[in-house]
Amino acid sequence: MPVSLDGLVLAPVADQAPGQVGTRTRFTYHEKDGEIWADYAGGDVVRGHLVGTREGDRLDFRYVQLKRDGSTSSGHCVSTVVELPDGRVRLEETWEWESQPGNGTSVVEQVTRHDG
Template sequence: MARSLDGLVLAPVADQAAGQVGTDTRFAYHERDGVIWAEYAGGDVVRGHLVGTRHEDRLDFRYVQLRTDGTTASGHCVSDVVELPDGRVRLEETWQWESAEGSGTSVVEQVAEPGP
């Protein structure tokens, strides 16, 4: 199992569509006893939160966010935790909006910058 996410800051490796997370978004992760949560902000996201569980190297969580245009959005995501050769953490994500149509995949990786 890859190391704990607690205290790590992650960022997307590529921009998504407008109103979604992008390379300017930072996720500050927390983990304790199989429970994961994070706060995130940046780019088109004013504030976001996610909460869920971790079983081995699989995360299952729901997220909700406030966008810069004043709209809110929510969805579900399943992520695989991967440890990169340089020791950083990568999350390979499959997500689906629950507040609107749409789904996709994305990748976020550990960065050294401070989070939201």
């Protein structure tokens, strides 16, 4: 049985390009019956939402976000769920903007309480 993402808080392990999500961004995930969704904020992102599906260890979702400069952007992401040796969860992501040029990969990991 794959580990549930419901209620987990994850954060990027490295900063992306300026104006994108970074190590100060926090994603709060929810999961139910193959559906996933999350709210996120922090750093240059004032508010973001993602919604999609999970099949086994694969997530497929779209995201939208509002940045501090008032601009909005959206894209598509496919992630692989990995359980780390210490029991935390890592998402290995391949993403592509749909509202602007750009694509890449990123890693987010479960935040422990003292990581904040």
